[in-house]
């Protein structure tokens with residue numbers, strides 16, 4: 207915790223619905239366990255069109271997981287964590303997520 211990266215991928219203006227965001231998460235959940243790993247979240251960033259170098263992708267994915275992971279299982283899982291991820295994506299990744 208305590209990771210408050212000021213890193214912003216700068217993809218301002220990208221808008222999607224919460225449903226689309228959740229569907230995107232399901233899509234990157236390659237092993238279908240309902241939990242999003244750091245690796246899967248990197249895929250999610252790519253799906254969102256945030257293509258940066260390997261380190262920045264890794265850093266952003268890791269930062270997101272460590273920020274939203276309430277039960278500390280190193281994965282984004284469950285509604286509360288996904289809601290936090292949606293919030294995080296808006297603040298840190300500049301994605302506008304609507305209801």
Ligand SMILES: [Ca+2]
Nearest residue numbers: 275279281283
């Ligand atoms: Ca978790």
